Amino acid sequence: xxxxxxxxxxxxxxxxxxxxxxxxxxxxxxxxxxxxxxxxxxxxxxxxxxxxxxxxxxxxxxxxxxxxxxxxxxxxxxxxxxxxxxxxxx
Numbered sequence: 001x002x003x004x005x006x007x008x009x010x011x012x013x014x015x016x017x018x019x020x021x022x023x024x025x026x027x028x029x030x031x032x033x034x035x036x037x038x039x040x041x042x043x044x045x046x047x048x049x050x051x052x053x054x055x056x057x058x059x060x061x062x063x064x065x066x067x068x069x070x071x072x073x074x075x076x077x078x079x080x081x082x083x084x085x086x087x088x089x090x
Contacts, residue, residue, distance in 0.1 A: 009074060012084055013039055037071035043087070044069075058082045 013031050044054045055065040059082050060075075067073040075083050 009036065009080065012036075012075070012080065012087065031074075033071040033074050036074055037069050041069045058086060 009031050013036055044051070047054075049057070051065050051069070052062055055062045058065065058079070060079050064073075064079060068075060068079075
């Protein structure tokens with residue numbers, strides 16, 4: 001993962017964390033897949049979206065979203081851009 005991708009992932013997790021009102025002190029500098037997966041799933045559940053609805057809203061496949069939520073993968077490229085657009089405050 002490039003430095004730019006790492007910065008984007010940290011930004012996404014920071015936004016999710018703030019939205020969930022979690023303490024920023026528990027946010028690590030280096031985000032792990034497991035931590036990202038947990039925050040993403042909690043965010044989706046608080047918004048009361050099914051995985052199918054969330055995947056459609058993000059423009060990614062259901063399998064991609066499932067892989068993010070079980071910490072198999074983290075979003076990159078298009079998926080990360082779509083995620084940031086959806087969760088970023090307007």
